[in-house]
Amino acid sequence: MHSAIGFTARVLALATFFALFAAPARAIIIQDASARFTDVSGIVTRGSDSVTDISAPISTSITASIAGDFGSALHSVGPFGNLGMQGTYFQPGDFSNDVTVQNTAIINNTGRSQFGAANFIIDGGFLRFFAGAGSNMIFTLSLESKVDGVDRSSFSASIELANDSTGRHTVSIFGEDIGATENPLTGDVDIPLFFGALDIGVVEPGGIIDLEYKVEIDGLMVQFVEVAEFAFSDPLNVDGFGEAPTVSFSDVSNAVPEPAAALLLLAGLGLLAGLRRLEASYVRRA
Numbered sequence: 307m308h309s310a311i312g313f314t315a316r317v318l319a320l321a322t323f324f325a326l327f328a329a330p331a332r333a334i335i336i337q338d339a340s341a342r343f344t345d346v347s348g349i350v351t352r353g354s355d356s357v358t359d360i361s362a363p364i365s366t367s368i369t370a371s372i373a374g375d376f377g378s379a380l381h382s383v384g385p386f387g388n389l390g391m392q393g394t395y396f397q398p399g400d401f402s403n404d405v406t407v408q409n410t411a412i413i414n415n416t417g418r419s420q421f422g423a424a425n426f427i428i429d430g431g432f433l434r435f436f437a438g439a440g441s442n443m444i445f446t447l448s449l450e451s452k453v454d455g456v457d458r459s460s461f462s463a464s465i466e467l468a469n470d471s472t473g474r475h476t477v478s479i480f481g482e483d484i485g486a487t488e489n490p491l492t493g494d495v496d497i498p499l500f501f502g503a504l505d506i507g508v509v510e511p512g513g514i515i516d517l518e519y520k521v522e523i524d525g526l527m528v529q530f531v532e533v534a535e536f537a538f539s540d541p542l543n544v545d546g547f548g549e550a551p552t553v554s555f556s557d558v559s560n561a562v563p564e565p566a567a568a569l570l571l572l573a574g575l576g577l578l579a580g581l582r583r584l585e586a587s588y589v590r591r592a
Contacts, residue, residue: 335359335410336356336406337407337408339354339356339382339389339404340381341354341371341380341402342402343374343400345398353370355369366385369381369382375396375397376397376399377394377395378394379393379395379401381404389538389539390429391403391405392537393534393536395525395527395533398527399527401523401524403522403536404522404524406518407518407551409517409553412514412516414511414512415511416555420555420556420558421507421509422506423553424449424451424504424517424551424552425501425551425552426552427500427501428498429539430498430499430539432497432536432537433445433465435468435493435534436469436475436532436534437531437532438469438528439469439472440528441468441469442466442468442469442525444465444466444522444524445466445495445536446523447464447484447520448519449461449502449519449551450518451504451515452515452516453509453513453515458506458507459507460504461482462481463481463483464479465495465497466478484497484500508558509555517551517553523536
Protein backbone atom coordinates (compact mmCIF):
# COMPACT_ATOMS: atom_id res chain seq x y z
CA MET A 307 0.00 0.00 0.00
CA HIS A 308 2.76 2.45 0.96
CA SER A 309 4.73 1.72 -2.22
CA ALA A 310 1.64 2.30 -4.36
CA ILE A 311 0.97 5.63 -2.62
CA GLY A 312 4.64 6.60 -2.98
CA PHE A 313 4.65 5.76 -6.69
CA THR A 314 1.45 7.73 -7.31
CA ALA A 315 2.76 10.76 -5.42
CA ARG A 316 6.07 10.64 -7.28
CA VAL A 317 4.28 10.52 -10.63
CA LEU A 318 2.11 13.51 -9.61
CA ALA A 319 5.15 15.51 -8.49
CA LEU A 320 7.00 14.80 -11.70
CA ALA A 321 3.88 15.45 -13.77
CA THR A 322 3.67 18.88 -12.12
CA PHE A 323 7.31 19.56 -12.99
CA PHE A 324 7.06 18.46 -16.60
CA ALA A 325 3.64 19.97 -17.23
CA LEU A 326 4.89 23.39 -16.17
CA PHE A 327 8.32 23.36 -17.71
CA ALA A 328 8.66 20.61 -20.33
CA ALA A 329 9.26 21.74 -23.90
CA PRO A 330 6.71 21.10 -26.61
CA ALA A 331 9.38 19.31 -28.59
CA ARG A 332 10.51 16.09 -30.23
CA ALA A 333 13.75 14.44 -29.08
CA ILE A 334 16.11 11.74 -30.24
CA ILE A 335 17.41 9.86 -27.20
CA ILE A 336 20.81 8.13 -27.11
CA GLN A 337 21.85 6.18 -24.00
CA ASP A 338 25.21 4.52 -23.46
CA ALA A 339 26.87 2.72 -20.53
CA SER A 340 30.32 1.17 -20.26
CA ALA A 341 32.72 -0.29 -17.68
CA ARG A 342 36.37 -1.29 -18.02
CA PHE A 343 39.11 -2.61 -15.74
CA THR A 344 42.73 -3.14 -16.82
CA ASP A 345 45.00 -5.06 -14.44
CA VAL A 346 48.74 -4.51 -14.01
CA SER A 347 49.56 -7.18 -16.60
CA GLY A 348 47.47 -5.39 -19.22
CA ILE A 349 44.48 -7.75 -19.26
CA VAL A 350 41.33 -5.77 -20.06
CA THR A 351 37.82 -6.66 -18.89
CA ARG A 352 35.13 -4.62 -20.59
CA GLY A 353 31.33 -4.37 -20.73
CA SER A 354 29.05 -1.97 -22.60
CA ASP A 355 25.51 -1.42 -23.84
CA SER A 356 23.69 1.33 -25.76
CA VAL A 357 20.36 2.20 -27.36
CA THR A 358 19.05 4.92 -29.68
CA ASP A 359 15.42 5.82 -30.31
CA ILE A 360 13.98 8.63 -32.45
CA SER A 361 10.74 8.74 -30.44
CA ALA A 362 11.32 9.41 -26.74
CA PRO A 363 10.97 7.86 -24.27
CA ILE A 364 13.04 4.75 -24.89
CA SER A 365 11.10 1.64 -23.94
CA THR A 366 14.01 -0.55 -22.78
CA SER A 367 16.76 -0.41 -20.18
CA ILE A 368 20.46 -0.89 -20.90
CA THR A 369 23.01 -2.52 -18.60
CA ALA A 370 26.81 -2.72 -18.65
CA SER A 371 28.62 -4.92 -16.15
CA ILE A 372 32.00 -6.50 -15.47
CA ALA A 373 33.17 -8.91 -12.74
CA GLY A 374 36.29 -10.86 -11.79
CA ASP A 375 38.92 -11.29 -9.10
CA PHE A 376 39.54 -7.54 -9.38
CA GLY A 377 35.99 -6.70 -8.26
CA SER A 378 32.83 -5.74 -10.14
CA ALA A 379 30.85 -2.86 -11.63
CA LEU A 380 27.25 -2.47 -12.79
CA HIS A 381 25.79 0.51 -14.65
CA SER A 382 22.34 0.95 -16.18
CA VAL A 383 19.97 3.48 -17.71
CA GLY A 384 16.19 3.10 -17.70
CA PRO A 385 13.50 4.08 -20.21
CA PHE A 386 13.06 7.60 -18.80
CA GLY A 387 16.76 8.38 -18.40
CA ASN A 388 16.95 7.20 -14.78
CA LEU A 389 20.53 6.02 -14.37
CA GLY A 390 22.53 4.15 -11.76
CA MET A 391 26.18 3.19 -11.25
CA GLN A 392 27.96 1.10 -8.64
CA GLY A 393 31.33 -0.61 -8.42
CA THR A 394 33.95 -2.07 -6.10
CA TYR A 395 37.57 -2.80 -7.02
CA PHE A 396 40.18 -4.63 -4.91
CA GLN A 397 43.28 -5.02 -7.09
CA PRO A 398 45.88 -2.65 -8.58
CA GLY A 399 45.07 -1.46 -12.09
CA ASP A 400 43.05 1.27 -13.73
CA PHE A 401 39.33 1.51 -14.31
CA SER A 402 36.87 3.56 -16.32
CA ASN A 403 33.10 3.77 -15.85
CA ASP A 404 30.71 6.07 -17.67
CA VAL A 405 27.05 6.58 -18.48
CA THR A 406 25.86 9.03 -21.13
CA VAL A 407 22.35 10.23 -21.96
CA GLN A 408 21.90 12.46 -25.01
CA ASN A 409 18.72 14.37 -25.85
CA THR A 410 19.11 15.69 -29.39
CA ALA A 411 16.90 17.46 -31.91
CA ILE A 412 14.80 19.22 -29.24
CA ILE A 413 13.00 21.82 -31.35
CA ASN A 414 11.50 25.14 -30.30
CA ASN A 415 8.27 24.70 -32.22
CA THR A 416 6.30 27.38 -30.35
CA GLY A 417 6.70 29.94 -33.14
CA ARG A 418 8.23 32.43 -30.68
CA SER A 419 11.66 33.20 -29.26
CA GLN A 420 12.09 31.31 -25.99
CA PHE A 421 14.47 31.20 -23.06
CA GLY A 422 15.62 27.57 -22.74
CA ALA A 423 16.71 25.74 -19.58
CA ALA A 424 17.83 22.16 -19.02
CA ASN A 425 16.50 20.72 -15.76
CA PHE A 426 18.09 17.67 -14.17
CA ILE A 427 18.23 15.65 -10.95
CA ILE A 428 21.21 14.14 -9.14
CA ASP A 429 19.86 11.22 -7.14
CA GLY A 430 22.77 10.93 -4.68
CA GLY A 431 25.51 8.44 -3.90
CA PHE A 432 28.93 8.05 -2.28
CA LEU A 433 32.62 7.62 -3.13
CA ARG A 434 35.19 5.65 -1.11
CA PHE A 435 38.85 5.20 -2.03
CA PHE A 436 42.02 4.03 -0.27
CA ALA A 437 45.00 2.71 -2.25
CA GLY A 438 48.78 3.06 -2.53
CA ALA A 439 50.68 6.32 -2.93
CA GLY A 440 50.04 7.88 -6.34
CA SER A 441 46.52 6.38 -6.67
CA ASN A 442 43.35 8.35 -7.36
CA MET A 443 39.66 8.12 -8.28
CA ILE A 444 37.82 10.95 -10.08
CA PHE A 445 34.05 11.48 -10.30
CA THR A 446 32.86 13.88 -13.00
CA LEU A 447 29.30 14.91 -13.82
CA SER A 448 28.72 17.14 -16.82
CA LEU A 449 25.86 18.59 -18.84
CA GLU A 450 26.58 20.35 -22.13
CA SER A 451 24.18 22.18 -24.43
CA LYS A 452 24.23 23.24 -28.06
CA VAL A 453 21.76 25.28 -30.10
CA ASP A 454 21.79 24.79 -33.87
CA GLY A 455 25.14 23.00 -33.54
CA VAL A 456 26.84 25.84 -31.65
CA ASP A 457 28.08 25.32 -28.09
CA ARG A 458 26.07 27.16 -25.47
CA SER A 459 26.35 26.67 -21.70
CA SER A 460 27.69 23.78 -19.66
CA PHE A 461 27.59 22.42 -16.11
CA SER A 462 30.46 20.40 -14.66
CA ALA A 463 31.26 19.08 -11.19
CA SER A 464 34.27 16.92 -10.26
CA ILE A 465 35.44 15.17 -7.09
CA GLU A 466 38.89 13.60 -6.75
CA LEU A 467 39.88 11.19 -3.98
CA ALA A 468 43.62 10.54 -3.97
CA ASN A 469 46.58 9.24 -2.03
CA ASP A 470 49.54 11.53 -2.68
CA SER A 471 53.20 10.53 -2.97
CA THR A 472 53.46 10.24 0.82
CA GLY A 473 50.30 8.12 1.05
CA ARG A 474 48.24 10.94 2.57
CA HIS A 475 44.52 10.72 1.67
CA THR A 476 43.06 13.87 0.10
CA VAL A 477 39.68 14.95 -1.28
CA SER A 478 39.37 17.79 -3.81
CA ILE A 479 36.08 19.20 -5.15
CA PHE A 480 36.02 21.26 -8.35
CA GLY A 481 33.50 23.08 -10.53
CA GLU A 482 29.81 23.49 -9.72
CA ASP A 483 28.66 22.94 -6.16
CA ILE A 484 26.38 19.86 -5.99
CA GLY A 485 26.49 19.69 -2.21
CA ALA A 486 29.08 16.90 -1.96
CA THR A 487 30.74 16.64 1.47
CA GLU A 488 33.69 14.73 2.90
CA ASN A 489 33.29 12.67 6.05
CA PRO A 490 36.32 13.79 8.11
CA LEU A 491 36.41 10.50 10.03
CA THR A 492 36.40 8.13 7.06
CA GLY A 493 37.54 10.24 4.11
CA ASP A 494 34.46 9.12 2.16
CA VAL A 495 32.43 11.58 0.07
CA ASP A 496 28.63 11.80 0.19
CA ILE A 497 26.71 13.13 -2.83
CA PRO A 498 23.21 14.33 -1.83
CA LEU A 499 19.95 14.63 -3.74
CA PHE A 500 20.30 17.72 -5.94
CA PHE A 501 18.01 19.58 -8.37
CA GLY A 502 19.92 21.43 -11.07
CA ALA A 503 19.16 23.75 -13.97
CA LEU A 504 21.33 24.93 -16.85
CA ASP A 505 20.48 28.22 -18.58
CA ILE A 506 20.63 27.62 -22.35
CA GLY A 507 19.74 31.18 -23.36
CA VAL A 508 17.47 32.40 -26.14
CA VAL A 509 16.32 29.80 -28.66
CA GLU A 510 14.78 31.22 -31.80
CA PRO A 511 11.68 29.65 -33.45
CA GLY A 512 12.72 26.39 -35.08
CA GLY A 513 15.99 26.34 -33.12
CA ILE A 514 17.35 22.91 -32.27
CA ILE A 515 18.77 22.09 -28.82
CA ASP A 516 21.17 19.19 -28.19
CA LEU A 517 21.99 18.06 -24.64
CA GLU A 518 24.58 15.58 -23.38
CA TYR A 519 24.47 14.44 -19.74
CA LYS A 520 27.41 12.28 -18.61
CA VAL A 521 28.70 10.70 -15.41
CA GLU A 522 32.26 9.33 -15.35
CA ILE A 523 34.09 7.54 -12.54
CA ASP A 524 37.71 6.73 -13.40
CA GLY A 525 40.69 5.70 -11.33
CA LEU A 526 44.24 4.42 -11.08
CA MET A 527 45.33 2.09 -8.27
CA VAL A 528 49.02 1.34 -7.69
CA GLN A 529 51.04 -0.68 -5.16
CA PHE A 530 48.08 -1.90 -3.11
CA VAL A 531 44.33 -1.41 -2.91
CA GLU A 532 42.30 -1.36 0.27
CA VAL A 533 39.10 -0.39 -1.52
CA ALA A 534 37.80 1.64 -4.45
CA GLU A 535 34.03 1.80 -4.17
CA PHE A 536 31.27 4.02 -5.50
CA ALA A 537 27.50 4.19 -5.88
CA PHE A 538 25.51 6.77 -7.82
CA SER A 539 21.75 6.32 -7.64
CA ASP A 540 20.62 2.66 -7.97
CA PRO A 541 21.49 0.59 -11.08
CA LEU A 542 19.02 -2.11 -10.00
CA ASN A 543 16.07 0.28 -9.96
CA VAL A 544 15.99 2.43 -13.10
CA ASP A 545 12.41 1.99 -14.32
CA GLY A 546 11.13 5.29 -12.91
CA PHE A 547 11.65 8.94 -13.82
CA GLY A 548 15.21 10.00 -13.23
CA GLU A 549 18.27 12.10 -13.83
CA ALA A 550 18.21 12.73 -17.58
CA PRO A 551 17.84 16.43 -18.41
CA THR A 552 14.60 17.82 -19.82
CA VAL A 553 14.16 21.18 -21.52
CA SER A 554 11.81 23.91 -20.33
CA PHE A 555 10.82 26.93 -22.42
CA SER A 556 9.59 30.33 -21.26
CA ASP A 557 8.63 33.23 -23.53
CA VAL A 558 11.28 35.91 -23.85
CA SER A 559 8.50 38.43 -23.16
CA ASN A 560 7.53 36.61 -19.93
CA ALA A 561 10.55 34.66 -18.72
CA VAL A 562 9.52 34.58 -15.06
CA PRO A 563 6.85 31.94 -14.18
CA GLU A 564 3.55 33.21 -12.82
CA PRO A 565 3.47 33.09 -8.97
CA ALA A 566 0.89 30.29 -8.88
CA ALA A 567 2.91 28.20 -11.31
CA ALA A 568 6.11 28.79 -9.36
CA LEU A 569 4.46 27.74 -6.10
CA LEU A 570 3.05 24.61 -7.74
CA LEU A 571 6.50 23.76 -9.08
CA LEU A 572 8.14 24.16 -5.66
CA ALA A 573 5.46 21.99 -4.07
CA GLY A 574 6.01 19.29 -6.66
CA LEU A 575 9.78 19.38 -6.27
CA GLY A 576 9.50 19.28 -2.48
CA LEU A 577 7.24 16.24 -2.64
CA LEU A 578 9.58 14.52 -5.07
CA ALA A 579 12.63 15.26 -2.92
CA GLY A 580 10.96 13.79 0.14
CA LEU A 581 9.92 10.67 -1.73
CA ARG A 582 13.38 10.13 -3.20
CA ARG A 583 14.94 10.33 0.24
CA LEU A 584 12.42 7.89 1.70
CA GLU A 585 12.65 5.42 -1.17
CA ALA A 586 16.39 5.69 -1.93
CA SER A 587 17.81 2.19 -2.25
CA TYR A 588 21.35 2.68 -3.48
CA VAL A 589 24.13 1.01 -1.48
CA ARG A 590 25.01 2.91 1.68
CA ARG A 591 27.90 2.46 4.00
CA ALA A 592 27.40 0.60 7.25
